[in-house]
Amino acid sequence: MPVNLFYLCSRSEEDERLLAQLKNFLSTLRSAQLISDWGPQQLRAGQSIREELRRRLSEAQIVLILLSPDLLTDRFYPELLQLAWERHQRAPERVRLLPVKLRECAYEQEPFAELDIFPPNGKSLHALSLAQRERELKELAIQIRELAEELAASENVKARPGEAPTASFRPVAQAGASESAGTGRSGSLSSVRRCDLLLVTATDVEVQAVREIAQREWGARFEREYGRIETYYFLGEIGGTVTWLLRTEMGAQGAGGATLAVSEAIQRLKPAAVIMVGIAFGLRPGEQQLGDILVSKQLMSYEPQRVGAGASGEMVLRPRGDRATASPRLLARFRDGALDWNGPEPHFGLLLSGEKLVDHPDLLRQLLAIEPEAIGGEMEGAGLYAAATRERCEWIVVKAICDWGDGHKSENKEENQRLAAENAARFVLSVLGSGGLRPS
Numbered sequence: 001m002p003v004n005l006f007y008l009c010s011r012s013e014e015d016e017r018l019l020a021q022l023k024n025f026l027s028t029l030r031s032a033q034l035i036s037d038w039g040p041q042q043l044r045a046g047q048s049i050r051e052e053l054r055r056r057l058s059e060a061q062i063v064l065i066l067l068s069p070d071l072l073t074d075r076f077y078p079e080l081l082q083l084a085w086e087r088h089q090r091a092p093e094r095v096r097l098l099p100v101k102l103r104e105c106a107y108e109q110e111p112f113a114e115l116d117i118f119p120p121n122g123k124s125l126h127a128l129s130l131a132q133r134e135r136e137l138k139e140l141a142i143q144i145r146e147l148a149e150e151l152a153a154s155e156n157v158k159a160r161p162g163e164a165p166t167a168s169f170r171p172v173a174q175a176g177a178s179e180s181a182g183t184g185r186s187g188s189l190s191s192v193r194r195c196d197l198l199l200v201t202a203t204d205v206e207v208q209a210v211r212e213i214a215q216r217e218w219g220a221r222f223e224r225e226y227g228r229i230e231t232y233y234f235l236g237e238i239g240g241t242v243t244w245l246l247r248t249e250m251g252a253q254g255a256g257g258a259t260l261a262v263s264e265a266i267q268r269l270k271p272a273a274v275i276m277v278g279i280a281f282g283l284r285p286g287e288q289q290l291g292d293i294l295v296s297k298q299l300m301s302y303e304p305q306r307v308g309a310g311a312s313g314e315m316v317l318r319p320r321g322d323r324a325t326a327s328p329r330l331l332a333r334f335r336d337g338a339l340d341w342n343g344p345e346p347h348f349g350l351l352l353s354g355e356k357l358v359d360h361p362d363l364l365r366q367l368l369a370i371e372p373e374a375i376g377g378e379m380e381g382a383g384l385y386a387a388a389t390r391e392r393c394e395w396i397v398v399k400a401i402c403d404w405g406d407g408h409k410s411e412n413k414e415e416n417q418r419l420a421a422e423n424a425a426r427f428v429l430s431v432l433g434s435g436g437l438r439p440s
Contacts, residue, residue, distance in 0.1 A: 003148040006060035007039030008080055009102075010070035016041060018102045018125055019066060020219025021133070025141040027221060027236035031193040034148050035062070042240075042435070050076065057083055061151050062096050062144065065112060067124075068103040085111050093154065096147055100140065102126060118143070193234060195269035196241045196439050197432065199277055200248060200262055202380045205414075206278035207247045209421035210429075214238065217426070218433055227268055230261050238429065240438030244269055251355045251379045252301075258383025266391040272439065273330055273394035274387075277428045279420040280351070280378040281358055281405035283368060288401055291419045293346040293427050294376040295334050296326050296397035301382035302354045302370055323350075324385050327394035330437075334398065337431035344400065344423050351397055352377035353385075358405035376401060400424040 005026075009015055019039065029035045038056050043049060053076055057063065063084045071077055087095040099107070100118045103126040107113060119125065119136045128136060201207045211233070214220035220235040220243070233245040246265045249256035262274060282288045300323045331348075338346045352367055352374045367377065381397040388395035402420035403409045431437070 001152075002033050002036035003062060003151050004056075004060045005035045005037040005062040005064065005144070005148075006057050006084075007037065007041075007064050007066060008057070008071070008077075008084060009039055009064075009066035010068060010074050010077075011040055012068070012070040014126070015066060015068050015070055015102055022064075022066075022100075022137055022140070024219055024221050024236060025137045026144065028193075029141070029145055029148065030237055031242055033194075034145065034152070044435070050079075053080060054083060058087070060084075061094060062098065062147060063088075064144075065097060065099040067099055067101045067105055067107050067117075069105045071102075072105055072107065081110070081112075094151070096151070098144070098147070100125070194242045195244045195271045196273075197243045197437055198262075198265055198269055198271040198274045199235075199243065199245045199428065200258065200265075200274055200380070200384060201245065201276075201278050202248050202250050202258065203278065203417075203421075205417045205421045206425070207245070209418070209425040210245055210277060213422065213425045213429055214243075218429055227264065229256070230265060232265065232269065239433040239435040241432055241435075243432065244271070248380060248383075250357075252353070252381075252383025252386070253355060258380040259386050260383075262384050263387035263391060266387060266393050271393065273327065273396075273437065274384060275330070275395070275428060276378075276381055276384045276397040276399070277424050278378070278380075278399050279402040279417050279424070280376045280399035281403050281409075282376045282401035283352075283364070283374050283405075284376075285404050288347060288375070289344070290401055290403070290416055291344045291423050293344055293398065293400045293423055294351060295331070295346055295348045296351040296381060297331060297348045298350045299324050299326065299381050299385050299397060300350060300352055300371060300374075301385075302352050302367060302377075322385070324389070326396040330394055330396040333436040334396065334427075334431055336436065337427070337434060340434075341427060341430065343426060346427065347375050349373065349375035351375065351381055351399075353379065353381035353397075355379060359403075359407055359409040361406050364405050377405070398424055398428050400427075 007019060009019055026035065026037065030037065040053065043052060057080055084097060088097045097112055097115060098118065099112050099115055101124045104124050118140055125133050125136060199210060201210060211222050214235050215222060218238050220238060223234040225232045225234060230246060235243040235245055246261065248258045248261040252258045280294050350371060350373050352371060358377060378399050384395055384397065400420035400423040402417045
């Protein structure tokens with residue numbers, strides 16, 4: 001079983017920023033199931049704050065006391081510190097306290113002041129340069145790993161008297177795979193880390209939007225792992241969900257298209273769900289705005305068609321593609337996420353998907369004639385659906401409107417695509433960060 005780690009910290013903006021950096025360096029321990037970490041930032045609406053904090057702290061084997069002026073003045077701090085200190089005093093071999101100086105503060109009269117304070121140079125993490133802070137956080141992660149291994153081995157000895165202790169975790173990666181913490185270092189996909197969720201993008205603007213928002217707002221990592229063909233990006237844990245990112249070529253077909261790339265990624269990473277995130281064209285300018293978000297309640301590939309003749313000999317197109325319904329669980333999570341969402345409006349409905357880059361009013365009329373209920377369209381969703389269905393993986397498409405496909409795509413193209421990609425990425429990551437997609 002993982003060793004329980006509790007972050008005794010304030011919820012101030014500055015402390016949360018430093019905590020996010022620390023958690024990046026501990027994500028490999030999390031993925032290896034060596035630790036299970038929890039802090040006040042993970043409190044849920046409706047929970048009793050005091051009861052939940054005390055319950056989590058009472059289960060912790062490692063308590064990181066993240067020192068700052070905001071922590072020392074937090075209303076729950078005296079009570080929680082007393083509980084942590086008493087548990088440590090009763091059983092120091094089973095409950096370890098590790099004070100970490102996030103920011104300068106007067107902690108010298110606290111009971112734990114007799115313990116070694118990290119960093120050992122006496123400076124606060126906040127006062128260090130970025131490079132110095134990363135070196136110290138790497139060292140802290142090593143110390144926590146060693147401490148967790150020691151505690152896990154101790155528990156194994158108690159559980160199996162007379163037997164040699166064994167580690168209670170599995171390696172994150174074999175030789176050659178990346179074990180860097182937040183450095184962006186690369187490795188081969190010889191033995192992949194756990195994957196709960198795979199995000200899929202198809203363009204540079206989509207990849208950059210996911211990367212920037214995940215790192216800036218959710219403290220994510222961005223580490224490359226090389227598969228047989230594709231490159232996978234490890235983002236770490238967001239909302240309790242171990243998340244990866246894949247970039248395909250545009251469209252569903254071709255050697256690098258969504259169908260084959262997503263299929264191989266699912267086989268390699270074995271996620272429980274895949275989410276396509278990016279940009280799309282809207283079909284209802286009277287009801288939608290540029291930047292609005294489209295969520296696929298259903299998805300239909302408009303490419304399979306029967307081309308026949310009407311009563312007067314005119315060409316008539318009849319759709320023959322699947323009309324597939326997205327994962328009920330994912331759909332429910334995004335509907336729930338929309339309740340607290342303060343960004344552009346999410347629209348739930350039928351998305352069209354095809355190989356054509358749509359930018360002509362005549363084609364728009366044809367598409368709406370095929371499916372009058374459609375709310376928008378894009379190019380990769382059909383490949384995502386096909387791959388996920390064959391691999392028995394949950395799926396959904398979430399994209400935002402960058403144009404209307406009416407012949408004016410080039411007008412403010414870069415600005416509109418960047419806005420749409422950021423809106424879609426932010427909405428997806430907000431739902432992910434809420435914790436609703438974490439493994440049960």
